[in-house]
């Protein structure tokens with residue numbers, strides 16, 4: 137029934153999709169291309185039906201056949217071709233681009249396996265990883281386009297200024313329709329699959345039974361698109377990752393230029409008037425040198441002409457300021473894999489350094505500055521082996537460089553890329569992230585949506601989220617409050633049933649649902665959350681039954697994947713699970729505290745958890761989370777946030793007001809001094825922190841978690857000595873949690889805050905973000921597909 141429903145929906149989409157291709161072709165507008173190594177599309181069925189405005193019709197039709205839409209849609213596999221927020225952001229952006237009728241496509245890679253499926257070992261609490269074979273039963277949404285295919289070259293050498301490649305595969309297009317909401321526009325997500333190039337197949341070797349030689353190109357092709365983020369600990373791993381990135385860039389740029397020509401364009405100096413290429417983080421950086429290579433080596437442009445147009449065509453979004461996450465590749469590896477590109481990159485570098493030196497000389501830099509710069513130069517020259525720094529290449533090549541939340545964009549300018557900022561301040565922008573209100577409120581939470589539509593007076597809020605403000609006028613109205621609470625309760629019930637099904641844990645529905653879901657990472661500080669829970673548990677154990685009965689009952693829910701080689705993150709998962717096993721089975725505690733780790737966090741699970749949430753945790757060390765986007769989804773669904781002044785939290789708090797946000801922790805400028813204080817041995821932890829660590833060490837949770845706790849203390853051999861300042865923020869976190877408990881006990885006050893949260897979430901609509909990209913970076917305008925006559 138799922139296959140049949142999907143086919144029927146697809147049929148309805150194909151007409152819109154074809155009309156969109158044809159209309160864009162006819163109008164020949166400037167078009168944007170979003171290049172991303174990750175997309176977290178989630179399920180397509182409900183979204184497509186919802187965007188087409190046919191939810192009622194399909195529900196009815198399925199009911200008459202003895203099915204429910206919920207059951208049918210729940211068998212769809214999640215397209216999990218991403219890691220976290222960055223990939224989901226790309227998917228939200230496509231939804232908004234289509235909804236706003238903008239002429240733009242998405243480009244990505246069609247990995248055979250998604251990130252991985254996560255399980256939990258019942259006995260040890262450890263994370264388990266399984267291949268995510270998402271295409272196992274087919275994908276009714278994609279259309280293979282074998283006629284759209286490009287050669288992708290690797291290795292070899294440069295002969296007379298041109299590349300004579302050593303290996304080749306073919307990139308073949310698979311397109312998925314991305315329907316806009318309440319519009320005929322339906323754009324494409326084009327994902328490239330790697331296939332062996334027939335010319336490389338060595339038939340003679342095969343017939344001589346030398347299968348290894350003959351199948352070499354086939355194996356290379358199947359490796360290229362096997363998995364997202366293959367381990368890059370070895371040189372082979374690095375080569376594979378870089379090859380993937382190059383394949384995305386090369387295939388996409390070839391396709392973009394082919395389309396440009398097909399539409400009758402021919403003046404290369406005006407390419408940027410028709411094409412904008414957005415590089416989603418540094419993974420697609422090679423788009424710039426690839427465009428240069430094609431313009432010069434295939435199209436015959438001079439260096440200057442090619443560079444002039446490239447600089448106006450590509451743009452870069454930075455998504456992280458964590459130094460270790462800023463990609464760099466060994467220069468000799470890039471040279472071996474892509475010799476012609478390395479030449480181009482070297483020349484870009486040389487010319488940039490020369491022009492920067494000129495600019496500096498012209499400015500007659502102050503003595504101090506000069507000293508600092510000389511020091512920096514020395515450091516970079518001394519780096520061995522020499523590296524190609526992708527973000528630097530992006531900053532130099534890009535027409536625009538943007539951060540993803542106001543505070544992040546400031547950090548990018550003031551620290552991460554300060555040298556570049558000083559040279560070309562006009563390139564730097566902020567584009568605060570957003571999420572699609574269709575998937576993340578209207579479709580995933582029909583219960584709350586119905587209440588919203590009733591009280592706002594119409595459903596215009598599904599696109600115009602400023603309409604949600606109207607809810608604020610009624611925030612204390614008992615009738616709205618009752619309906620609001622009933623909707624939340626209905627979602628908590630669904631969530632409770634899901635938790636029971638997958639973990640066998642019974643959670644009480646009248647407890648506060650407190651959720652932290654995101655990639656497991658030290659900077660995101662799931663560790664702080666679980667230590668806070670441990671402290672709470674310890675306190676409760678010391679109470680008399682009467683005292684205990686006064687506690688605000690909580691269900692603490694975690695979800696998220698730890699990257700396969702990230703040992704410390706995996707230990708955090710194990711600690712959470714072990715704490716859960718003890719707390720959940722403690723008869724003294726009963727229903728007052730439950731700790732649940734829901735395995736295999738993905739888009740669908742988020743759609744179950746977020747509507748049920750009452751409190752959510754966004755508690756990264758200040759200055760580390762570029763934006764965060766789940767915070768926006770939680771806010772839209774009437775969830776209150778406990779959080780630090782980091783990423784988009786800052787702007788969320790501005791919108792909801794400080795009364796409706798549980799703030800704690802040190803601020804970004806206080807972080808370095810706090811680290812210095814630690815390093816100098818001057819930090820004195822709060823007694824409650826020390827007590828909590830001792831409690832874990834006493835073995836209450838089985839293992840003593842020495843490596844994990846050691847990382848907080850900077851013991852020798854254990855990491856970097858609480859680099860993310862869990863100890864520093866612990867007291868302030870506990871105090872904020874006390875304020876949460878007090879607030880939750882006042883049910884009317886809490887519901888009012890919940891309504892206010894949703895009411896002022898309008899800013900975080902990805903339609904707003906995309907409108908800004910379209911106007912301020914891409915220079916594209918809506919191109920609305922007309923109704924069929």
Ligand code: GL2
Nearest residue numbers: 220221222455540761762763764765
């Ligand atoms: C991230 C950031 O960590 C996150 O804060 C941000 O919201 C998203 C989207 O801009 O990008 N960067 C990154 O590499 N991943 C992210 O989620 N994976």
